[in-house]
Amino acid sequence: MSAPAKPRYRIVIVGGGIVGLFTSYHLAKAGAGPILVLERGFLSSGASGRNGGGVRQQWETRATIRLAREAVQEYRRFGREFGYNPWFRQGGYLFLAETRTEIARLHSVHETVRSEGLPSRELAPEEVREIAPAISPEGIVGGTFLDSDGTLYPFPVLWAVYEKARSLGVEVALGVEALGIVRDRGRVAGVATPSGTIGADVVVNAAGGWSAELSRRAGLPVENTPTRHEILATEPVKPCLDPMVIRLSDGLYVSQTMRGELVGGRSMPHAPGTEGGMSTSPEFLPSMARSLVRLIPRAASLGVLRAWSGYYDDTPDGLPVIGEDPRLPGFVHANGFGGHGFMLAPASTRRVAKAALGEAIDLDPGAFGPARFLDPDRRAVPEHLQPG
Numbered sequence: 001m002s003a004p005a006k007p008r009y010r011i012v013i014v015g016g017g018i019v020g021l022f023t024s025y026h027l028a029k030a031g032a033g034p035i036l037v038l039e040r041g042f043l044s045s046g047a048s049g050r051n052g053g054g055v056r057q058q059w060e061t062r063a064t065i066r067l068a069r070e071a072v073q074e075y076r077r078f079g080r081e082f083g084y085n086p087w088f089r090q091g092g093y094l095f096l097a098e099t100r101t102e103i104a105r106l107h108s109v110h111e112t113v114r115s116e117g118l119p120s121r122e123l124a125p126e127e128v129r130e131i132a133p134a135i136s137p138e139g140i141v142g143g144t145f146l147d148s149d150g151t152l153y154p155f156p157v158l159w160a161v162y163e164k165a166r167s168l169g170v171e172v173a174l175g176v177e178a179l180g181i182v183r184d185r186g187r188v189a190g191v192a193t194p195s196g197t198i199g200a201d202v203v204v205n206a207a208g209g210w211s212a213e214l215s216r217r218a219g220l221p222v223e224n225t226p227t228r229h230e231i232l233a234t235e236p237v238k239p240c241l242d243p244m245v246i247r248l249s250d251g252l253y254v255s256q257t258m259r260g261e262l263v264g265g266r267s268m269p270h271a272p273g274t275e276g277g278m279s280t281s282p283e284f285l286p287s288m289a290r291s292l293v294r295l296i297p298r299a300a301s302l303g304v305l306r307a308w309s310g311y312y313d314d315t316p317d318g319l320p321v322i323g324e325d326p327r328l329p330g331f332v333h334a335n336g337f338g339g340h341g342f343m344l345a346p347a348s349t350r351r352v353a354k355a356a357l358g359e360a361i362d363l364d365p366g367a368f369g370p371a372r373f374l375d376p377d378r379r380a381v382p383e384h385l386q387p388g
């Protein structure tokens with residue numbers, strides 16, 4: 001545990017995952033100190049240390065495509081800016097369809113992605129095989145592919161942003177929980193912790209799967225829901241898979257790391273909530289094994305090195321929540337990133353930092369703002385292309 005050094009900060013960020021740390025970095029670069037990040041666990045204890053490292057620009061909504069495209073550019077220059085190699089490998093993302101309905105869905109995504117200037121391709125089954133010869137052709141009726149999508153290693157990214165933020169003066173207190181939000185005259189005045197209150201003009205809720213709990217502690221009901229997702233890594237094998245592969249029918253996603261491990265997961269019917277823990281369930285391994293071997297037959301002989309789970313922070317429309325809560329001035333949301341917070345972090349947290357400073361941001365409040373859930377007539381276009 002590292003106690004905060006000061007009694008008061010301009011901005012306190014709750015959550016030391018990639019969203020909280022990247023936000024602190026953008027704020028520090030803007031000269032907005034003093035800044036404190038409160039993390040009740042250890043670095044990478046949340047979803048940021050438990051994800052598949054996928055970075056893709058193939059999405060249903062233009063807003064997500066634009067944020068993701070910006071993030072791809074940022075991850076390409078990450079090593080130069082932060083001095084750590086994130087091992088961002090642009091082997092592409094290959095989506096697989098097994099029915100005409102899935103083909104139609106991918107076609108619509110493809111049209112939107114192309115109209116945003118990204119050269120996604122629609123593939124016939126034989127072209128799928130050219131891109132990923134290790135996968136079984138059985139049942140595949142087509143797919144889409146974008147070669148500038150890719151994967152990275154989350155840990156060096158997290159560590160690099162942590163180090164850089166601290167070098168710019170951000171304080172990160174590990175092992176310190178935000179128990180509640182202190183109000184004064186109708187706005188945020190600080191954060192309650194086990195060792196007392198820390199004063200703050202602004203509090204950023206970057207608590208990932210626990211963001212709804214933190215909002216509730218601030219007296220603000222929200223529609224975010226934590227959902228548990230499981231993932232595993234096999235023992236390493238010779239390189240056999242360049243792209244990240246996603247199969248729509250069962251939500252399977254898998255990529256191969258530079259060390260040769262196959263890393264992937266699939267949708268499981270877990271009840272919402274964070275009570276399920278972060279280990280693996282007895283149902284996951286057999287179910288994932290069946291899915292993976294159906295896709296990559298040679299995986300049948302592979303041992304599993306480790307399996308674990310983490311929490312998506314889901315919203316009803318699949319889009320993150322970014323901006324100040326109109327019910328509590330000074331309380332800024334940076335949450336609801338579902339299964340794509342790592343890839344969107346560099347771009348979206350630049351907007352979070354601006355929102356925390358009271359500056360205008362270039363995101364449609366009807367799509368990203370917290371007030372959208374308070375509007376009974378909301379009509380945001382949902383983003384539901386979730387797996388991987």
Ligand SMILES: Cc1cc2nc3c(=O)[nH]c(=O)nc-3n(C[C@H](O)[C@H](O)[C@H](O)COP(=O)(O)OP(=O)(O)OC[C@H]3O[C@@H](n4cnc5c(N)ncnc54)[C@H](O)[C@@H]3O)c2cc1C
Pocket residue numbers: 014015016017018019020038039040041042044045046047048049050051052053054055176177178179206207208209210211214229230231265309310311312313334335337338339340341342343344388
């Ligand atoms: C299995 C899995 C696979 C995924 N695959 C991908 C992928 O391929 N690509 C991608 O982009 N995304 C992926 N994601 C999603 C991605 O990991 C998350 O969207 C992202 O890491 C969210 O970052 P965060 O900082 O918001 O949350 P987190 O990393 O969860 O950080 C939140 C932190 O807040 C802390 N906290 C919570 N409450 C409090 C409190 N009251 N006081 C103090 N601290 C608190 C927690 O301890 C936690 O460390 C995946 C997620 C999972 C679980």
